Amino acid sequence: MTELHRAVITGIGAYLPENIVTNEDLSKRVETTDAWIYARTGIRRRHVARDDEMTSDLALAASRQAMSRAGLGAEDLDLIVLATTTPDSTFPATATRVQAELGVTQGAAFDIQAVCSGFIYALSVADNAIKLGQSRNALVIGAETFTRLLDWNDRSTCVLFGDGAGAVTLSRATDGNADDRGILSTHLHSDGRFYNLLYVDGGPSSTGTTGHVRMLGPEVFKHAVNKLSDSVEEALAANGMTSADVDWFVPHQANKRIIDSTAKKLGISTDRIILTVDEHANTSAASIPLALETGVRDGRIKKGDLVVLEAIGGGLSWGASVVRW
Numbered sequence: 088m089t090e091l092h093r094a095v096i097t098g099i100g101a102y103l104p105e106n107i108v109t110n111e112d113l114s115k116r117v118e119t120t121d122a123w124i125y126a127r128t129g130i131r132r133r134h135v136a137r138d139d140e141m142t143s144d145l146a147l148a149a150s151r152q153a154m155s156r157a158g159l160g161a162e163d164l165d166l167i168v169l170a171t172t173t174p175d176s177t178f179p180a181t182a183t184r185v186q187a188e189l190g191v192t193q194g195a196a197f198d199i200q201a202v203c204s205g206f207i208y209a210l211s212v213a214d215n216a217i218k219l220g221q222s223r224n225a226l227v228i229g230a231e232t233f234t235r236l237l238d239w240n241d242r243s244t245c246v247l248f249g250d251g252a253g254a255v256t257l258s259r260a261t262d263g264n265a266d267d268r269g270i271l272s273t274h275l276h277s278d279g280r281f282y283n284l285l286y287v288d289g290g291p292s293s294t295g296t297t298g299h300v301r302m303l304g305p306e307v308f309k310h311a312v313n314k315l316s317d318s319v320e321e322a323l324a325a326n327g328m329t330s331a332d333v334d335w336f337v338p339h340q341a342n343k344r345i346i347d348s349t350a351k352k353l354g355i356s357t358d359r360i361i362l363t364v365d366e367h368a369n370t371s372a373a374s375i376p377l378a379l380e381t382g383v384r385d386g387r388i389k390k391g392d393l394v395v396l397e398a399i400g401g402g403l404s405w406g407a408s409v410v411r412w
């Protein structure tokens with residue numbers, strides 16, 4: 088029987104483009120107000136990439152920070168998994184551009200497409216590769232220039248999203264898991280019957296265009312709260328834990344109302360939630376590592392803490408992960 092290894096998060100990095108667009112700014116473009124947006128979503132502002140800034144540029148900045156904090160060089164990495172819905176080009180994978188810019192010439196680099204749950208999916212793939220001995224040091228990135236998919240005349244969607252990137256380095260535990268740190272489990276789900284609740288009305292094989300985000304907001308909201316709370320419960324139960332064991336809840340940052348309702352259903356108090364959606368809106372696959380980086384940098388998330396990650400997005404696809412930091 089193959090020996091299973093534990094994957095530990097050893098470094099984390101984040102990058103947000105400089106350009107900030109406030110709710111007030113948006114109210115000059117579409118019929119909306121700061122009060123409406125904040126009350127319905129908890130969002131105050133979002134970062135928007137410059138025209139010449141690509142997803143790979145954002146990913147690279149976050150990756151460099153994560154690698155430097157982990158003390159890992161290009162020669163150490165043997166796997167790069169990049170979650171994105173907004174690749175630089177239809178192909179090759181944006182991960183390969185990041186690989187080249189980092190100076191990594193060994194191992195594999197590829198993209199994962201699971202929209203807003205992409206980071207959990209990418210984490211799961213890299214975790215499994217480390218578990219099975221296929222990888223020793225992996226880079227897991229969530230990076231998006233999601234605003235490129237927005238219809239700036241559609242007030243029901245254009246106020247919700249932003250651009251950004253976050254990255255973590257995952258390494259095989261060296262101490263034989265003695266202190267129980269690392270990725271304890273990941274849990275993935277999707278149900279394509281809900282395709283039409285949240286999608287882009289374009290693509291290389293359908294229209295030949297990039298397309299724009301279309302969404303049935305209230306429907307997504309209902310699915311989100313139920314599916315997220317179910318998958319967190321599933322993830323905790325798989326580790327013999329309950330929400331009472333959770334030190335930090337780091338949800339996908341789509342909407343404060345979804346986060347609050349999910350946490351309430353799970354019995355997780357607001358002082359245990361890392362909330363960053365006000366600062367950068369929904370950055371899709373980047374939102375979890377961005378929130379995680381905030382919690383780590385400001386000292387709330389400490390070594391040994393039990394951290395629960397969750398996300399849902401187009402597909403519908405969703406999932407959760409339990410991590411001992």
Ligand code: ACO
Nearest residue numbers: 119120123127203242243246304305307308341342399400
């Ligand atoms: N400013 C002002 N009014 C608006 C805006 C806006 N930006 N957008 C919509 N409205 C109006 C609508 O036109 C509607 O007007 P009407 O009653 O005259 O028809 C009214 O506000 C209510 O619209 P609803 O869509 O019913 O508003 P709701 O309370 O559901 O809030 C929202 C909309 C914020 C999109 C909510 O449904 C939601 O959060 N859904 C989850 C969607 C989400 O977060 N998606 C992100 C991707 S998926 C994920 O990452 C989880």
